[in-house]
Structure formats: C-alpha cells, structure tokens
Amino acid sequence: MxxxxxxxxxxxxxxxxxxxxxxxxxxxxxxxxxxxxxxxxxxxxxxxxxxxxxxxxxxxxxxxxxxxxxxxxxxxxxxxxxxxxxxxxxxxxxxxxxxxxxxxxxxxxxxxxxxxxxxxxxxxxxxxxxxxNAAQQSQRAALAKQDEAYAREQLTAAIGRHCRVTVDGSAPREAILRYVGPLPLDVMGTWCGVEFPEAAGKNDGRINGVTLFGPVAPGHGSFVRPRAVEILSEDEESAEVEDVHDDVESDDEI
Missing domain, CATH: 3.10.20.90 (Phosphatidylinositol 3-kinase Catalytic Subunit; Chain A, domain 1)
Known part of the structure; x- marks a missing residue:
C-alpha cells in the first residue's frame, strides 16, 4: 500500500x-x-x-x-x-x-x-x-445474478467449446471458451476467458501477471462477461463462420 x-x-x-x-x-x-x-x-x-x-x-x-x-x-x-x-x-x-x-x-x-x-x-x-442510482444498481445486480447462474449452469461445462462473443452491440466474434471464473483484479463477479483465431482481443490469457489460460498469441485473448458468450451448436461449430471484429471499447471486456 x-x-x-x-x-x-x-x-x-x-x-x-x-x-x-x-x-x-x-x-x-x-x-x-x-x-x-x-x-x-x-x-x-x-x-x-x-x-x-x-x-x-x-x-x-x-x-x-x-x-x-x-x-x-x-x-x-x-x-x-x-x-x-x-x-x-x-x-x-x-x-x-x-x-x-x-x-x-x-x-x-x-x-x-x-x-x-x-x-x-x-x-x-x-x-x-x-x-x-438505485434503478441502475438494481439492474446491474440483476445482470450479475444472471451472469453467475449462466456461467455456473452452462459455461463451466463448455470450456474448450467454440463460442460466439458479442460485446455491447459490436459485431460477433468467433472464439474458443478457455476459462470461467474470477479475475485477479479489482472487479467483481465471474468472467469468461476466450481465445480468438486472430488478433481480435486485448491480451494473451494473462491478467495482472497471472496466467488464467494459455498463454496464447498476443491480442488473441480477452475476458468478457458471461452474457457476452454464446456456445455454438455442433452444427455451427463444424461450419465455417466469418469472424468480423469492430474495435469497440467496453467495460465488459478486458
């Protein structure tokens, strides 16, 4: 300190x-x-x-x-x-x-x-x-509760699966889910570590000197809120999906 x-x-x-x-x-x-x-x-x-x-x-x-x-x-x-x-x-x-x-x-x-x-x-x-702002804080608490339930019930068992990542209305990005859990930062709640096939992310799977997955190539990893992750079906996983990335800054992606 x-x-x-x-x-x-x-x-x-x-x-x-x-x-x-x-x-x-x-x-x-x-x-x-x-x-x-x-x-x-x-x-x-x-x-x-x-x-x-x-x-x-x-x-x-x-x-x-x-x-x-x-x-x-x-x-x-x-x-x-x-x-x-x-x-x-x-x-x-x-x-x-x-x-x-x-x-x-x-x-x-x-x-x-x-x-x-x-x-x-x-x-x-x-x-x-x-x-x-009570209404805003209530909305954030509800989203956090939904995130925790979704991560616990569906995402934890899907680590290693292909997924679609959409943050704050930006174009969806194809990725692989690599991590589900907390971050070694001053942020609350559960986060998902994802690996992109190209440099569409913000890190290499490490946060604050701690390796949470990988490490992967620089810029190929990101950590997003669970609500930003959609696990692909088997049919979608086998199909070739074009990956489009808009460089949009968001507090829901690290």
Whole structure:
C-alpha cells in the first residue's frame, strides 16, 4: 500500500492505495474521491517529500492504454495526486464555483468527509447519481445474478467449446471458451476467458501477471462477461463462420 494525498477543487484527503492498481482502476478510485469523471481528469502525481512531479497526463493523452500498471504507485514514497476537472460544465466544477469564498481546503479523514452535509458525495446521494442510482444498481445486480447462474449452469461445462462473443452491440466474434471464473483484479463477479483465431482481443490469457489460460498469441485473448458468450451448436461449430471484429471499447471486456 502507498499513502496518497488526493487534491481537487472540492476535496483534499488522504488515502492508502494498493501498489498493484492499473491506470483504469487508479482513475476509478480518484473518481469516487473527487467526483471528477475519469474522461475529464487531468492528473499530476508528485512525491510528497520534495514536491517533484513524477507523472502527469492531459485529457485523452497518456491514458491511451488504461490496462497498463500505475507504476508510480510501486515506490515507497508518499504521493500527492492533483486532479483537475477539464470539463467546465461538470457537476464538480459547478459546485466549486458555488463554493468560492469558502476558506481554503483542509485535510480531513474519510470518516469526516462522509459526515459532511455539503460535499460531492452528498450531492450524488441526494440526486441518485452514479452508484447511488438505485434503478441502475438494481439492474446491474440483476445482470450479475444472471451472469453467475449462466456461467455456473452452462459455461463451466463448455470450456474448450467454440463460442460466439458479442460485446455491447459490436459485431460477433468467433472464439474458443478457455476459462470461467474470477479475475485477479479489482472487479467483481465471474468472467469468461476466450481465445480468438486472430488478433481480435486485448491480451494473451494473462491478467495482472497471472496466467488464467494459455498463454496464447498476443491480442488473441480477452475476458468478457458471461452474457457476452454464446456456445455454438455442433452444427455451427463444424461450419465455417466469418469472424468480423469492430474495435469497440467496453467495460465488459478486458
């Protein structure tokens, strides 16, 4: 774990973060603290003891590959992370504008922040935003429950079979089901490891240094939610299926 001071227009607090986070996971942690949407973040990371900048990114810049390790977390130095919201119309910037004239920021504990009546977190809770959207969370929970049942009842016994993978409306891709189970990442639920006949995936069967299947050729593996996998019938398996791949980014494929 590494101790990090997180600063934004609305909050300054201390957290302990795992050293093994990916960039995507790091941004997600910052979002839950600052309220700044990941796609709007401009981030500067500095060492606390000498204030030297060791990492920075502009919107849409250095995060082109969010599956890379956040290597700046791997040292033992305490860090300062400054998060700027590049979206002038965002909720956090509007709240910051309303807060002009309020005395300068102070370091508060997470417990004290949770008790505050006026904060980004309280605003989200009051307006049902993000993880406080009950309908959205209920829908996600229902999908997760369906995924678990489908994986347990049908997919686990189908490892090694040909399948069709469809993620977020992208064109179906033919693959072979290689793995069903959890991932060594900060993500919940069951995932399916699939091997594509060509480089239509995102990895080689390894995640966070752990081999879950293969390894296969680079770019021939991916991990998707069970609902994205359809096991082919014997007739379909024997038929030649054209594999078409659209490069569509989705949180349901790793």
């Amino acid at each position: 590494v101790r990090v001071v997180i600063e934004s227009e609305l909050v300054r607090t201390e957290k302990e973060l795992p050293n093994s986070l990916k960039l995507r996971q790091f941004k997600d942690r910052l979002y839950h603290v600052t309220g700044v949407e990941p796609e709007d973040m401009e981030i500067v990371v500095k060492r606390q003891y000498d204030n030297k900048e060791i990492y920075s990114t502009k919107k849409g810049g250095a995060y082109s590959n969010e599956d890379e390790d956040a290597n700046f977390l791997k040292g033992e130095e305490e860090l300062i992370v400054v998060v700027t919201d590049s979206n002038a119309q965002s909720i956090s910037n509007q709240l910051a504008t309303q807060a002009e004239g309020i005395p300068s920021m102070e370091v508060i504990s997470e417990e004290d922040y949770l008790r505050r009546d006026q904060s980004v977190l309280r605003w989200k809770m009051a307006h049902g935003y993000g993880r406080f």
